[in-house]
Amino acid sequence: MKIGVIGTGTIASAVITGIANDGHQIVVSNRNAAKSEHLKTTFPHIEIADNQSVIDASDVIFLGTTVDVAGSVLSALTFRPDQSIISFMAGISSEQISTLIAPAEFTATMIPFPSIAQGNSPVLVRPQSMLVESLFGTANTVFSFDTSNQMEAYLTAQAVLSPALKLTEVAADWLGDRTGDTATADQFLRLLLGSTLSSSPLSDALADLNTPCGLNAELREHLAEQGGYKALRTGLDRLERRLAGTTE
DSSP, rough: EEEEEEOOOOHHHHHHHHHTTTTTTEEEEEESSHHHHHHHHHHTTOOOOOHHHHTTSSSEEEEEEHHHHHHHHHHHOOOOOTTTEEOOOOOHHHHHHHHHTTTTTTEEEEEOOOGTTTSEEEEEEEEEEEEEEHHTTTTTTEEEEHHHHHHHHHHHHHGGGHHHHHHHEEEEHHHHHHHHHHHHHHHHHHHHHHHHHHHHHHHHHHTTTOOOOOOOHHHHHHHHHHHHHHHHHHHHHHHHHHHOOOOO
């Protein structure tokens, strides 16, 4: 396919990396010069151009700009009716995007994650899109949604990733303090978590770690007593209200 990318931040760069060797013609915008040049250096067949030249050279266009500049960036561009547009932006409606990219066809809002660069990553998309499936479904798992509420709930829940990583980092630092080797502690815990999460559903994995008086069960109960899980649910509720555009 002839693919263009407007905006080359961290997420857009990861998406490009994930499909760069799939035989597509890819042109990226020069908005983020450092990331664009890195992509071109890593994948010599990738081209860099100004925004309008990206549009002119492409049949499928990824919108990787931020919501705050989307209006000014997109309204300055001229699209064609035969083009398909995939947006990476949460927080802007499909109706708003459709207006900005007319007469091109708005295909879907797609929320990728940095791990898409290596594959085996979740990809959120609304509405279901065969184009997104064809581009990303082989190397990743695409989760499709019919309503904005469904997608917002998944967007909210994915925010658990950072706290989960922080908990693991704290444990790695604790272990490193006692062994003198934080790098190996980090490697051990990443392997432990990765293999556990990929081997079975969460409920089964937790059941396996629920041995009475076991170390895992004791630490989990300690965090519960300290209000850790209640705070997590409260935080998720807060993020959900934010995504829905409500005020506290």
